[in-house]
Amino acid sequence: MKLQRTTLIFLLLALGLGGFVYFYEIQGATERQSAQEQQRQIFSFQSDRVQSLTVKTKDQTLRFERANKSDTSKWRMKSPNDTPASDAAVSYLLDLLVSGKSDRTLNVPVAQLQEYGLQQPQATVEIKLNDGTTHRLILGKPDFNNSFLYAQADPPTPPNSPVNVLLVSTNFENAVNRSLSEWKQIQQQSKDAETNNKLKDNKD
Template identity: 40%
Template sequence: MKLKSSTLWILAIALGVAGGVALFETQSTQKQAQQQQQAKLFGFAEADIQQLTLKLGDRTVQLDRRANFQPGQTLWELRLNGGAAEPASDGAVAFLTSLLASSQRDRTIERSPAQLAELGLDRPRAEITMRLKTGQQHRLAIGQAGFDDSFLYALVDPPQPLPGKVSVALIPKDFQLATVDRPLAEWKQPPPPPSPSPSGSVTPSPTAGPTVSPTASPTASPSPTTSPSPAASP
């Protein structure tokens, strides 16, 4: 069966349109993935982080991933203010490392170095230095919250010295919970719950049986005598 030339043209146009739509969707998906990758704060994975150093004012929190991790140990070691190493709270560390590896910037604004004080970035509330397994280092400086309290101003890997125009990232507010607002004690491994003490055997106390009170047997009362009814008078 031969097809008419008009039918062939329609089929060719339909195939061309379908191919164009498929190509557009592929390019759109790739562009979205590229934009999401560019919006990420950092390009490393959570498992790549080997060491974290947090500077919180005059306090320092250093976290090191254990080289020889064994069951029963915490994955991270903690040093507070340069002190001795102790087990860290893996939950607190995981919350921070997850944010560092997966968070995206809401947007980026440009400010001069003199304007950074208005954003709390001349003296950051928290400075995080990350060292990866490859030895590469990254830095995140966290300033104050934005005007609507839904994000934080931050510097992501700021160059030194600062250029005439500085890129300021707007990052999730969760970073404040993970760093600034977390008490130092919460970086430590929580103590194990106390083991229950063995309870002594309880001897049941004897219970007195019910006392049956004697009941008096009822005395039959004499039945009343019925008097004859008077006869009706005629």
Template identity: 35%
Template sequence: MKLKKSTLGLILIAASLTGFVYFHEIRGKEKLERIEEVEKLVFDFQVEDVEAIAITTDEETLKFERQKLEDSEDLIWQITEPEEKKADEATVEFLLSKMASLKSDRSLTTSASNLAQYGLETPANIVEVQLQNGENYRLLLGEQDFSQSFIYANLEVAEAETENVSILLIPLNFQNIIAKPISEWESKEEIETEASEEIEDESQ
């Protein structure tokens, strides 16, 4: 059965409109949603670009550097402070992956003189990241919000001197990721080696 030219024309117009709606409405909305998700990211770096990390808590400051193995081009994470030790690769990489994907769904602007009420005047925890290109990030972690599901944070911008600062709300579990004793950052192999050496010393 042959379709009338007018009917065929209507079908083609309908198909064209459907395609237009898909590419300009649905695809456009998906693209906007992706952009909004990217804008929520706290940091703008790739894990492989990180050269050094520093974590400051109430108890201590830990510093990590990505270093080359002797006689090799392979890179490993090394604890440099409070003492030189091999770091646990999986634990450090897990931290970096969480930082690279860390999002803040909400933020507020306040005067720099109000930082104390958010626990950010003398923050309990600070995370610093240095990239290979020399760029630095410094994230201050303050108190929990009223819901106790988020903590207040401030991402310091180098050489930025303004009366107002942006306060971010980030998931509480991020603080749990960084607030670990040094033993949890050390290479498990190194811990086992040290334990074996202690046993040998005691037996002599």
């Protein structure tokens, strides 16, 4: 009888330990992985909340607003021209902003930001949400092996030292460095080319 009671106690202890291991290793690992993913996420907003985008590069400043349902394009360029925007170009950038993750975060003194190309960035993207909230992504230069870009997300003003510098995908560089015509809807590109040809013919 005593042996059976001891066996039962060990069995209950084993079941309890097994349950603890399951919840810690399986459930806990899932929760820890989810928390790590959230920490790596650059921004936490959804694409349907974005009302406008402003892209500032060394060559140009462009502003896009979500278009009315009656428009042929989902997005409309408001500056430097008021014209339908290329949905593909804007959506590519927007997808990166919504789903993009940082590979890792560096703590950098403010005085060293210039070394990362962040005092005179190659591009700044400003995002305005439908509730009036704004976000900002500053894109610096590539890292030493051109695998990532140095970046800052929503940097404080004035900057605190040390500053969080993110390593983000180089796809951001491809997304923002486009000619003005690439940001326009294809039909509008054709119209612009036709207008330019007419002006050229008139000069001749």
